[in-house]
Amino acid sequence: MNKAFTREPDTDSDEDDELALPALPAGGKNYVTPAGYARLRAELLELLDVERPKVVEVVSWAAKNGDRSENGDYIYGKKRLREIDRRIRFLTKRLDIAEVVDASVHHGHDQIYFGATVTYANQRGEEHTITIKGIDEADSAHGEVSWIAPIARALLKSRVGDEVTLSTPGGIETIEIIEVAYPAPQ
Numbered sequence: 001m002n003k004a005f006t007r008e009p010d011t012d013s014d015e016d017d018e019l020a021l022p023a024l025p026a027g028g029k030n031y032v033t034p035a036g037y038a039r040l041r042a043e044l045l046e047l048l049d050v051e052r053p054k055v056v057e058v059v060s061w062a063a064k065n066g067d068r069s070e071n072g073d074y075i076y077g078k079k080r081l082r083e084i085d086r087r088i089r090f091l092t093k094r095l096d097i098a099e100v101v102d103a104s105v106h107h108g109h110d111q112i113y114f115g116a117t118v119t120y121a122n123q124r125g126e127e128h129t130i131t132i133k134g135i136d137e138a139d140s141a142h143g144e145v146s147w148i149a150p151i152a153r154a155l156l157k158s159r160v161g162d163e164v165t166l167s168t169p170g171g172i173e174t175i176e177i178i179e180v181a182y183p184a185p186q
Contacts, residue, residue, distance in 0.1 A: 024135065024148075029099045031114050031147055036137030037100050044091040052084050094136055104185040110160040112180055114147050118155055119179040127178065132156070 024030055032040070055077055062074035103115020112118055117131045130151065131144045138146040145152050154166045160180055166173045 032134035107182045117181045120175045
């Protein structure tokens, strides 16, 4: 069998990375909280200093064992190495363009900026609380939304008591801002 038909494509594109997280808006900045920046940097250092050397060691050992085409450790190790390298490139690019924003400078203010925790009520009287964070750190399961999310864009620069309109799939909705909070300065 020709070896060309048994190898996996060796792509170095970041297409998979771009699918994993939303792309930055054109000309936009990669805003991130200090804690989010620290988490991304810790992940990068973990990959570089711990995980990648372990996988390289396994691949090197497996390569010495002979026939690489049927060696599971070698095949899996090479695949994992490509995944690690892809994630390292992605994190490096994102950290290079990151702009760390300390939301605690707005502590005590009632206007909504990046890093605010906002409680709002919709037309049905349901209250929701969200925190506006960076693209790479927002987690909707914990009530965190990216600053480029429609709800965040609608809320930015408004104040407690303001009513803003939000375009949703179900139509236009009016929401009222009830409370704005920022982390305390350290």
